Amino acid sequence: MTFDPSGLTAYVNGEYVDATKASVSIFDHGFLYGDGVFEGMRVFDGGLFRANLHLDRIERSARTIGLPLPVPKDELLNIIGEVVRRSELQDAHVRPIIARGFGGPGIDPRNCPEPTLIVSAYPFPPFLGNDPIKLFTSAVVRKAPRSLGAHVKSLNYLDAIVAKQQAGELGMHDAVMLDHLGAVAECTGANLFIVVGDTLVTPTTRAALPGITRRTVLEIAREEGIAAEERDVWPAELHCCDGAFVCGSGAGVVPIGSFDGRPVVQPTHPIITRIQDAYKARTRDAAYRTELYIAVS
Structure with missing residues (x-):
């Protein structure tokens, strides 16, 4: 692009x-x-x-x-x-x-x-598109928390850039990054959720940015009566989850089609569809918006 x-x-x-x-x-x-x-x-x-x-x-x-x-x-x-x-x-x-x-x-x-x-x-359309995406697990480790705290959205994205580069060379859309313990942290520029049974599960923010969209998804889950957990997620869990998606301000809510070449059971899981619809509605909800009163000629 x-x-x-x-x-x-x-x-x-x-x-x-x-x-x-x-x-x-x-x-x-x-x-x-x-x-x-x-x-x-x-x-x-x-x-x-x-x-x-x-x-x-x-x-x-x-x-x-x-x-x-x-x-x-x-x-x-x-x-x-x-x-x-x-x-x-x-x-x-x-x-x-x-x-x-x-x-x-x-x-x-x-x-x-x-x-x-x-x-x-x-102008910036969702950078991962809208269709289910392919991810691989990178060997590049997220620096936090032993370096700079994961809550700092700094100008230095080199670890994510190298992982993203690897993803592109392998024909993947993006990379899953692990933390220093080997647990899942996040993707290169978005948070990650998996569906396990009827429960949404997302990694802790030990080594992942506490994303605004991530927070919004968890709020939606509570309001919709969807069980949600924030806990350590291990790489093997990605290969047996029922559904998965990434989310972020620049990505929106995007389903995941495969991890490391292994297909996700339901890329368009009903829970994911509910989250997508509710998130889209929330972005137009006056309670969550600051109107900028743009006069376009």
């Missing part, structure tokens, strides 16, 4: 600029060392889905690495809204980035007096 930012607006350190010309210094520590955090948010029909949860998470991520927010959260929300409006987008993926800022060579964050703030928005 070729990405074309023509006609889009971005925000960079206090200015709204043509997204094709947006830039940061080559000496920004976000570029030099991956020193920064970000969020992936979704706009559905002009409404920003679960904005407060995303803003709270980026604040926690930044606080964990000792990075101050360049602006208050309510101002960041206003910036996001303005970027989306100027880009005239009704459905979009929004990416606010807070990087350590200009500092020159050397990893010491004290060399960076001011953080960098970037906000972009762009």
Whole structure:
């Protein structure tokens, strides 16, 4: 898929600029060392889905690495809204980035007096599509929790990138990543659920991002009377589950067709269909949206 930012607006350190010309210094520590955090948010029909949860998470991520927010959260929300409006987008993926800022060579964050703030928005169909996907189990281990906490959505995704690269070379859509104990963590950019009997099971967040979509799925399960567990999931369980899916802001809810070449019994399990339908309805529910009042010409 070729990405074309023509006609889009971005925000960079206090200015709204043509997204094709947006830039940061080559000496920004976000570029030099991956020193920064970000969020992936979704706009559905002009409404920003679960904005407060995303803003709270980026604040926690930044606080964990000792990075101050360049602006208050309510101002960041206003910036996001303005970027989306100027880009005239009704459905979009929004990416606010807070990087350590200009500092020159050397990893010491004290060399960076001011953080960098970037906000972009762009059309983005679900990155794994809608049909059942094929996954394989990667040997690349998730760094958390012995390195950086899994709750930090940092700019350094190299472990996921290498696993994703392996998946592509094997003709798979994505990779399952394990933690340091050998338990399932998540996929390269999405959380994972399996169906065991009549129960939804998802890995703990010991080494997996506590995803906003993951949280939404668990809320839906409670409301729909679907039993759900958060516990250690071991690789062999993937091969005998009754159904499975991945979920995330950029993916939505996508069924899994096979693990390591072994077909899932019911890729379109009734529980998965219920979750998909309820999630789609929730993304349009006013109680979970921040309306951006986009005037599209």
